[in-house]
Amino acid sequence: xxxxxxxxxxxxxxxxxxxxxxxxxxxxxxxxxxxxxxxxxxxxxxxxxxxxxxxxxxxxxxxxxxxxxxxxxxxxxxxxxxxxxxxxxxxxxxx
Numbered sequence: 001x002x003x004x005x006x007x008x009x010x011x012x013x014x015x016x017x018x019x020x021x022x023x024x025x026x027x028x029x030x031x032x033x034x035x036x037x038x039x040x041x042x043x044x045x046x047x048x049x050x051x052x053x054x055x056x057x058x059x060x061x062x063x064x065x066x067x068x069x070x071x072x073x074x075x076x077x078x079x080x081x082x083x084x085x086x087x088x089x090x091x092x093x094x095x
Contacts, residue, residue, distance in 0.1 A: 027065055030079045034061035037087050044094045053093065057086045 034057065041054040064078040 023069065026076060027069055027079075030076060030083060031061070031065055033083050034058065034065075034079075034086065037083065037090050041090045041093060045090070050093055053089065057089075061086065 038054040038058050038061075041050050041057070045051070045054065061079070061082055064082040068076050068079045
């Protein structure tokens with residue numbers, strides 16, 4: 001009879017990797033939302049203030065993403081809050 005030589009699955013390592021992939025996916029999606037919001041401001045905003053606000057939004061959004069990643073917040077409060085606030089500012093600036 002053949003021996004059972006299949007390796008045991010390390011579920012703890014598997015779950016750790018799975019959670020890291022999910023965190024990376026959420027961070028990428030939030031980063032894309034912030035970048036697309038800034039691009040909308042660059043395209044449809046008028047004047048130099050739109051460019052300054054757009055670049056500040058990109059920088060502050062990146063800082064919020066990094067802080068949420070480092071703190072391990074599951075709800076991403078800084079990033080989502082900033083993305084919503086930045087989108088509202090862009091809507092007011094473009095309209």
